[in-house]
Amino acid sequence: xxxxxxxxxxxxxxxxxxxxxxxxxxxxxxxxxxxxxxxxxxxxxxxxxxxxxxxxxxxxxxxxxxxxxxxxxxxxxxxxxxxxxxxxxxxxxxxxxxxxxxxxxxxxxxxxxxxxxxxxxxxxxxxxxxxxxxxxxxxxxxxxxxxxx
Numbered sequence: 018x019x020x021x022x023x024x025x026x027x028x029x030x031x032x033x034x035x036x037x038x039x040x041x042x043x044x045x046x047x048x049x050x051x052x053x054x055x056x057x058x059x060x061x062x063x064x065x066x067x068x069x070x071x072x073x074x075x076x077x078x079x080x081x082x083x084x085x086x087x088x089x090x091x092x093x094x095x096x097x098x099x100x101x102x103x104x105x106x107x108x109x110x111x112x113x114x115x116x117x118x119x120x121x122x123x124x125x126x127x128x129x130x131x132x133x134x135x136x137x138x139x140x141x142x143x144x145x146x147x148x149x150x151x152x153x154x155x156x157x158x159x160x161x162x163x164x165x166x
Contacts, residue, residue, distance in 0.1 A: 129141065
């Protein structure tokens with residue numbers, strides 16, 4: 018991505034992206050994954066009141082607190098093209114989704130005991146893999162958009 022391309026802002030979140038690039042537009046929407054996860058957590062907590070969801074959400078918030086502390090300790094500046102506030106390393110978006118992906122994978126592959134069908138293990142491995150791939154996509158999108166190095 019060249020430095021001369023004017024950036025557009027995704028009006029929902031003010032994520033800057035190259036409006037001429039479809040990949041850049043997709044990356045801007047990937048920035049919404051943490052917000053979607055928060056809505057999912059709160060909806061599940063309200064609807065089910067399950068302890069597992071509460072523990073997962075509490076861990077997610079603890080991960081965010083760790084990110085807040087690490088950013089102030091590491092103090093790596095964001096790339097100069099963007100005027101974002103705060104430090105760039107570690108990426109809050111990437112860390113948030115990575116926690117979710119790893120927790121989901123560990124839960125599905127170790128703790129979850131579904132009804133046994135021939136496809137249950139394949140489905141759990143597939144969903145766990147999708148969670149981890151999704152986390153990787155969010156992390157790469159933050160670099161692609163120029164918010165991190």
